[in-house]
Amino acid sequence: MPRLQAPAPSAEQLQVMFSAAARAPDHGQLMPYRFIVFNQHQLPVLAQFFGQAAQQQQLNPLEVERAQQLPLRAPLxxxxxxxxxxxxxxxxxxxxxxxxCATSLLQQAAFAQGLGAIWRTGWLTESTLLKQQLKLHDNEAIIGFMYVGTPAVDTPTKPDKDWSGKVQFWGS
Structure with a gap:
């Protein structure tokens, strides 16, 4: 879902999403994940963090500005x-x-409630400065940024993929 707008998910919708995430396969019942939520009013802080990370990477001014705009593409x-x-x-x-898996279930629960969501990664997931700004622990890694909101356009349908070369039936 590339284009998202307000409103953001309600508290009840977020509860459904995080409850779904907690159902992820989890050997040892460790729940080896954590989520940090930036609502509409906190997104400027995340934008500032992204911009500072881009400056630390010595990106050009246009790329720094683009990095600062990334979190503002969704209301959450x-x-x-x-x-x-x-x-x-x-x-x-x-x-x-x-x-x-927990992150994927989070996204699927958003879709099931009529929300739009897109999971993005990229160089920011590896930014040491961003990890410091988010106060991550040494045993944590960013696996992505889930942008969530109301779809601004109809959900694009991805074409079916030929999976036949990815499956082998034993003995065939």
Whole structure:
């Protein structure tokens, strides 16, 4: 959903979204994820963080301005984090998979309620400055930014993909 507008999800809609995220596959019941929500009034702070991260990357002024505009494309932005925990039976890669599933379920729950949502990544997920500004712990990583709001246009339908080369039936 590339174009989003107000209104943002209601408190009840967010509750459904986070309840869905909590149903992600989770070996060890670690819930190895965390979400930081920026509502419409807090988005200028996130915009400032993005701009400062772009300046630290020594991007040109146009790219810095573009980075500052990114959070303003939706009335709500959720920063999705993997929150790794030491566990003998649940390796870090499995915890990352759980966090990604939780984020995907968050998005699907938004769609199920008639909201629009788009999960974005990019260089900002790796920004050390942004991680500091968001007060992340050493055991956390940004896995994406979920932009959520009301669809401004009809939801585009993606074409079907040929999955036949991705599936093998054993013994065939």
């Amino acid at each position: 932005v959720i920063v999705a984090l993997a929150h790794y925990q030491q566990h003998d039976k649940v390796p870090q890669w499995e915890q990352l998979a759980s966090a990604a």
